[in-house]
Amino acid sequence: MLSMRNVTIYSRGADPEAPLLRIPALTVQAGEVVTLMGPSGVGKSTLLRWLLGEPLPNFHISGQVCLHDVDLTCLPIGQRQLGMMFQQGGLFPHLTVAENCMFAQGARSQQPRLQQQQQALTQLRALGLGDKWHAYPESLSGGQYARIALLCTLLAEPQAMLLDEPFSALDAALRQEVRSWTFTQLEEKHMPTLLVTHDKADARGRILTVNGHREVVDA
Amino acid sequence: MRRFIRLRLLALAVLLTAPYASAQAGQVHFYGWGGSPQVSTYMRWVQQELRAEGIQLRHNKVADIAEVVKQITAGHSNADLIWINGENFHALKAAGALQNIVDDIAAVAALNPQLQWQHDFGEPVTGLEVPWGVGQFNLLARAPVFSEESITAADLLQAAQRFPGRLSYPKPPDFHGTTFLKSLLLALQPEQAQVFQQPVQQVNAAALTAPLWRFLTELHPHLWQQGRSFPASAGEQVNYLAQGQLVMAVSFNPNDYKTLVRTGRLPTGIQRHRFRGGAITNTHYLAIPKGAKNPEMAKQVIEFLLSERAQLRKADPNRWGDPSVLAEAAEPLLPAAQEFHASWQRYLEQQWSARFQ
Amino acid sequence: MVRALSVVFQLLLIALPVVAGVLYLVWQTARLGVEGVGQAMFVLAAMPSVLLNSLVLAVAAPLVACYLALWMAPSLLRRPRIQQVLAPLLAVPHVAFAVGMLLLFSPSGWLLRVFEQLTGWWPLPPQGWPLPEKSLFSLTLVLVLKELPFLLLMIAAQLKQLPSQAWLVQAQSYGYSQQQAWWRVLVPELLQRLTLPMAAVVIYSVSVVDIPLLLGNNLQPVLAQQVFAWSFQFAPEQQANALVGAWLLLAVSGLLLLLNRRHARCYAFCVRNKPLRPSTKAQKLRPVPRFAWYALAGLAVAVVLVLLVQSLATQWFYPALWPSQLSVSLWQQEWPFILAPAQASLSFALLSALFGTVAAVVVLEQQCQRGKQQRQWLLLVALFMPQVPLVLGWQLLLGSTQGPALWVLWAHTVYTFPYAYLVLHGAYMGFNRHWLVKAQSLGYSARQAWWRVLLPMLKQPLLAAYAVAFAVSIAQYVPTQWLGQGQVSSLTTEAVSVASGGDWRIGSLYALLQMLLPLLVFLGAGGLKRKSYAEHA
Incomplete structure (x- = not known):
């Protein structure tokens, strides 16, 4: 369960009375997908980056975020156990698929290396992409890339997922396919998932929109 | 395998750190213009001969001896022995940077009496340098x-x-x-x-x-x-x-x-x-700066450089070909005009x- | 931690050396008194051509090199591997390159020997040849050709940072020709990013001494050459001239740096206001630049070859195309005496390039974290101070002759650091920090992410920076000779002193040795990994 309280985002240097975005309270239950909708520029991505723990020198952000009742607010990114799918760039370009997988597992997984490798390879084969094990990301097609990127993010054993317009770089036909596959994967894992998008077609689960007061109200 | 790697690391460490070892005792730092391969070859012979006498002579080649003069007058040189004449001598003399050595060098007695070495480019030598060769x-x-x-x-x-x-x-x-x-x-x-x-x-x-x-x-x-x-x-x-x-x-x-x-x-x-x-x-000279760390040994080097053997070898036209300054080895020079x-x-x-x- | 280290490095490698140098200059100038300074200024004012020559050289050489590089750079887009051609030219020390150019193109050079063999017109080296041994033109040409590879290396690094292809395609979709798209879209951005490397080239052109001594007209010298000459003449008025000249040199450098900062903006302005010729036929970018790359590669090979032949020649006089006899006797004779200086050179270069690169990374990381980069020129100050007063200042303030080799190592690092910074700056600042966040989201700490993601992704620029720094260290003469106190002779101190006699046979031998080590490093740096990843950033 991912929850946040009293989150307020200000642009640094802007009017302190006019926050960019405010979320009094929002909870994402295990196995639930919550979609945050709104036009670009209202600070949706900023919210995700803050949740992830990235330092954002151009914003002033206050609030509290908890994962399974553990307060994450003061933890560094690496210890929050949140997975993130970005618009672009999910795989490290200097590593092969295999190395990307191993790198994703490297920090948290308690299993022996060999078992990690087996696990990753098995899952890759399950996607029908076993032959890409030694390929570099640049040689992957858009669909392959998106799937392997999610695979890697999940291999890092996150407790919740943040998705920042993860399908926007894909073309329409592929998008449909990757989207449904992604959500199936996340639902199977009972992963609390927060998705931000401006595209209605991408939305899933409980849909919240940014209202005229730049507020998100969790009904 | 691991031992092999360790050995290689050790070798690398030795290679990288060797230049930082401190100076050896008993070393004489000789500074001179390094542009002539003939001079360098001659100096290599000198180094070899002096090693037999227990003297480590370092031949520090420079592009222009004025660099060393600048260093000596600024008080930052470790030169024990320098090869100079003319303006560089003049500058060092004016700065009071040279030792009076002529009286300590026995070989001065053997110098060619015809050689007008008491003036270096018209500047009185006043015992601050001894002649090494003739130009x-x-x-x-x-x-x-x-x-x-x-x-x-x-x-x-x-x-x-x-x-x-x-x-x-x-x-x-x-x-x-x-x-x-x-x-x-x-x-x-x-x-x-x-x-x-x-x-x-x-x-x-x-x-x-x-x-x-x-x-x-x-x-x-x-x-x-x-x-x-x-x-x-x-x-x-x-x-x-x-x-x-x-x-x-x-x-x-x-x-x-x-x-x-x-x-x-x-x-x-x-x-x-x-x-x-x-x-x-004119004459080119050897001199010992006041700041020399090893002046006594530098004087031994001068004695050797003025020995008949060293001067003869220096004058050999098949080697350096720089005329001898000794009476014994005097040879016909060109008709001379005074500096x-x-x-x-x-x-x-x-x-x-x-x-x- | 990063902040503290960055401060330490900047104190140690910039503040300390620069302040020591400036204090020395101030102290010496104060000793001159107003009258002495006035007289020296009068002397300098009476020789305006000296200043003018310096300005011509320092404006013309960098600009020509810059636009030549931009003209050749499109080849890098299609064939990034072509960059490898630059390695030998980057590795050749400046003086060795100048000697090679003399042996190739001077009136008694190889080129004219070939003409003579074919035509028999010039039994003696011709007079009035457009590249005489000593002229501002020859000097400028050699500097242009020597700076060209450095700028191409810098452009190559920047091109990987930019979505170059996308920009070119988009501009062409607006109806520009390929050529126009390059010069009107990419070049303005490239120039903006080349400001710092250009600053280094400008500073080098103002302050270089050894090449003008070899190739420059000596009746009409450039300022740095004249200042250098004065500092080794010991009459008080010449010493005064040298000091005032040093200040003037600083002022000129400062002025040119200011102008350099306006360069990109000026270019953008000109390009915006230049009327566009409608492109009737598709103007392609390629053919001519490719030829230039081959010429550059050929030049590198020719320089190495002529140095090699010269070092093997027992005698070789004009108009002989080839020495009558080749012999390795000179190599055999010198070989036993090469090991110690080679070891010293290698040690200084490996370590000072390492320290310089590490310091550059730390300072860049700190600038990234702080999010602003001001007063970058301060990092480069040591480069544009004349070396003679600078090193004297170090000796005066920092003193003792204990452990001279460590002093030399430090002095080399003072020079390797700014160059490493210059080479690395574009790639490091352009690095997408998103990758660090991504790695941390997988559970790595910030430090782990930096080591395991940023460093590997910036491997290419890091290696390039290291290689350039290595070459910079190899080429140091005055700091090595003076601070080394004769305890350390390097290949360069040997090469420079040997070259002062003008015997190019042994001079070429040492020049070749001098370029051998950097060449290995450049080739190694270029060949290590199949490609650079910075382009994905």
Whole structure:
């Protein structure tokens, strides 16, 4: 369960009375997908980056975020156990698929290396992409890339997922396919998932929109 | 395998750190111009011989000994022994940076009495340096340029007209260049030889040098690059002579016309010439700075360098070819002309650059 | 931690050396008194051509090199591997390159020997050849050709940072020709990013001494050359001239740096206002630049070859195309004496390039974290101070002759650091920090992410920076000779002192040795990994 309280985002240097975005309270239950909708520029991505723990020198952000009742607010990114799918760039370009997988597992997984490798390879084969094990990301097609990127993010054993317009770089036909596959994967894992998008077609689960007061109200 | 890696790491560490080991005791730091392979080869022999006597001689080659003079006068040099003369000696003497060593060197007694070494470019030596070798200013020229060994200023002008753009001289204040001016001055008015021994302020220098400037004004348009640029040094000029851009070069070593041909630096058919009025002759010296860490050993080195064996080897035209300074080893030199009083040096340089630069 | 380290490095490698140098200059100038300074200023004012020559050289050489590089750079887009051609030219020390150029193109050079063999027109080296041994033109040309590879290396690094292809395609879709798209879209951005490397080139052109000594006209010298000459003449008025000249040199450098900062903006302005010729036929970018790359590669090979032949020649006089006899005797004779200086050179270069690169990374990381980069020119100050007063200042303020080799190592690092910074700056600042966040989201700490993601992704620029720094260290003469106190002779101190006699046979031998080590490093740096990843950033 991912929850946040009293989150307020200000642009640094802007009017302190006019926050960019405010979320009094929002909870994402295990196995639930919550979609945050709104036009670009209202600070949706900023919210995700803050949740992830990235330092954002151009914003002033206050609030509290908890994962399974553990307060994450003061933890560094690496210890929050949140997975993130970005618009672009999910795989490290200097590593092969295999190395990307191993790198994703490297920090948290308690299993022996060999078992990690087996696990990753098995899952890759399950996607029908076993032959890409030694390929570099640049040689992957858009669909392959998106799937392997999610695979890697999940291999890092996150407790919740943040998705920042993860399908926007894909073309329409592929998008449909990757989207449904992604959500199936996340639902199977009972992963609390927060998705931000401006595209209605991408939305899933409980849909919240940014209202005229730049507020998100969790009904 | 691991041991192998460890060994390689060790080797790398040794390789990287070796230059940082501290200086050995019993080392004499000798600084000298490093531009002559013949000198370097000779010094390697000296190092070898001295090692037998338990002296580690380090030959620190520099591009210009003035660098070391600058370091010594600034108080930051570890030189024990230096090879100098002329202006560099003058600067060190003025700075009071040299030890009085002549009385401690036994070999001084064996010096050639003919050698007028008590003045270095007109500056009294006052015991601060001992002579090591002799320089005699001479011209190296391709065979057809001059007909006589001894030439006049008029011969030079004629040659410049016959070989337009093929003659030049090193740009003063390079000391070869300044000596070229002195030689010309002497060749233009040999009867004034004694006057040039006096300080420039005590004679009518303007009148004495007027013929020289007139001559050069006439000469320069016929020179290499129409006198708009000059070789930077005697070494550079020798290269131009070798390749044929020039048909003449200058030298302070009276054996260069043999040595440089033998070592393949110059093609055959190079002849030696001198200006009428004699080859300006001076001495190059060894001196010990006041800051020397190892002056006693440096004096031992000087004794060796002045020994008959070392001087003979130095004078061998198949090796360095620098004439000996010893009485025993005296050999026929070029007819000598005395060096000018030291004050002429600066005067000529200034006047030259005021007129032609 | 990063902040503290960055401060330490900046104090140690910039503040300390620069302040020591400036204090020395101030102290010496104060000793001159107003009258002495006035007289020296009068002397300098009476020789305006010296200043003018310096300005011509320092404006012309960098600009020509810059636009030549931009003209050749499109080849890098299609064939990034072509960059490898630059390695030998980058590795050749400046003086060795100048000697090679002399041996190739001077009136008695190889080119004219070939003409002579074919035509028989010039039994003696011709006069009036457009590249005489000593002229401002020859000097400028050699500097242009030597700076060209450095700028191409910098452009190559920047091109990987930019979505170059996308920009070119988009501009062409607007109706520009390929050529126009390059010069009007990419070049303005490239120039903006080249400001710092150009600053280094400008500073080098103002302050270089050894090449003008070899190739420059000495009746009409450039300022740095004249200042250098004065500092080794010991009459008080010449010493005064040298000091005032040093200040003037600083002022000129400062002025040119200011102008350099306006360069990109000026170019953008000109390009905006230049009327566009309608492109009737598709103007392709390629053919001519490709030829230039081959020429550059050929030049590198020719320089190395002529140095090699010269070092093997027992004698070799004009108009012989080839020495009558080749012999390894010179190599055999020198070999036993090469090991110690080679070891010293290698040690200084490996370590000082390492320290310089590490310091550059730390300072860049700190600038990234702080998010602003001001007063970058301060990092480069040491480069544009004349070396003679600078090193004297170090000796005066920092003193002792104990452990001279460590001093030399430090002095080399003072020079390797700014160059490493210059080379690395574009790639490091352009690095997408998103990758660090991504790695941390997988559970790595910030430090782990930096080591395991940023460093590997910036491997290419890091290696390039290291290689350039290595070459910079190898080429140091004055700091090595003076601070080394004769305890350390390097290949360069040997090479420079040997070259002062003008015997190019042994001079070429040492020049070759001098370039050998950097060449290995450049080739190694270029060949290590199949490609650079910075382009994905």
